[in-house]
Amino acid sequence: MSVLDERRGARRHRLGRGAVRADIEGRGFGAVRDISDRGGVYVEGWEPPETLSRVRVDARLGSGLELAFCGAIARRTREGVGIRLELEDLDYVFVARLIAEAKAQDRDGPITLGVREARPEDVVDVELARRWYEVMLDPEGEAQNQRYIEACLLHRRLAEAAARYREARQRHPSFEARLARVGQLIEFLSLPEKLPADLLPAPRKRRRSLFLWTFLLLVGVVSLIGLLFVGLRSNAVPVGL
Numbered sequence: 609m610s611v612l613d614e615r616r617g618a619r620r621h622r623l624g625r626g627a628v629r630a631d632i633e634g635r636g637f638g639a640v641r642d643i644s645d646r647g648g649v650y651v652e653g654w655e656p657p658e659t660l661s662r663v664r665v666d667a668r669l670g671s672g673l674e675l676a677f678c679g680a681i682a683r684r685t686r687e688g689v690g691i692r693l694e695l696e697d698l699d700y701v702f703v704a705r706l707i708a709e710a711k712a713q714d715r716d717g718p719i720t721l722g723v724r725e726a727r728p729e730d731v732v733d734v735e736l737a738r739r740w741y742e743v744m745l746d747p748e749g750e751a752q753n754q755r756y757i758e759a760c761l762l763h764r765r766l767a768e769a770a771a772r773y774r775e776a777r778q779r780h781p782s783f784e785a786r787l788a789r790v791g792q793l794i795e796f797l798s799l800p801e802k803l804p805a806d807l808l809p810a811p812r813k814r815r816r817s818l819f820l821w822t823f824l825l826l827v828g829v830v831s832l833i834g835l836l837f838v839g840l841r842s843n844a845v846p847v848g849l
């Protein structure tokens with residue numbers, strides 16, 4: 609246990625071999641042998657370059673809940689690396705779920721943590737992942753959905769919101785209305801995002817306006833012919849004069 613864990617009173621959970629594995633981008637797999645409830649993760653069998661200091665960690669539980677974290681390399685040993693995840697209040701709930709699932713005897717295979725070098729855009733990705741996790745804890749909660757949509761709007765990521773709602777609407781029918789709302793926002797704001805096909809506005813019927821313009825054109829042509837005819841008659845020379 610690190611000094612930081614001791615000061616915070618963190619509890620370190622030793623995991624069985626194969627319970628959690630780290631899928632390290634471009635470097636194969638490592639074994640996660642222990643996790644603290646304050647966000648400490650120790651990965652055996654990974655020796656990152658000395659220049660690597662910041663990482664992103666993506667976790668998905670067997671229940672389908674998922675969350676992303678920013679983190680830092682906290683210590684290095686000959687056996688592996690310790691990562692310190694940067695957690696907010698809601699994240700501790702997820703970590704507790706992860707630990708419980710990892711220690712469960714009836715879990716369906718190992719839990720996989722995706723680990724890679726941090727990128728600038730990860731700060732926004734993690735924020736949006738956190739807001740979506742909040743939605744999935746209470747799919748019918750109006751406040752949670754509002755916060756998520758507002759965060760996507762703020763960061764111009766409404767297309768991502770549409771994709772998430774579309775994927776989850778089979779399990780949560782109320783998401784259909786959320787999906788329609790996101791589509792309206794994209795259309796109204798004309799954001800430079802690719803609008804999903806099922807959110808494209810229905811083509812407007814133009815038959816009536818086409819008929820109107822055709823009618824006006826015909827009236828104009830008839831009027832013009834009438835004027836020409838009247839002009840020709842007025843300019844004609846009377847017979848016998």
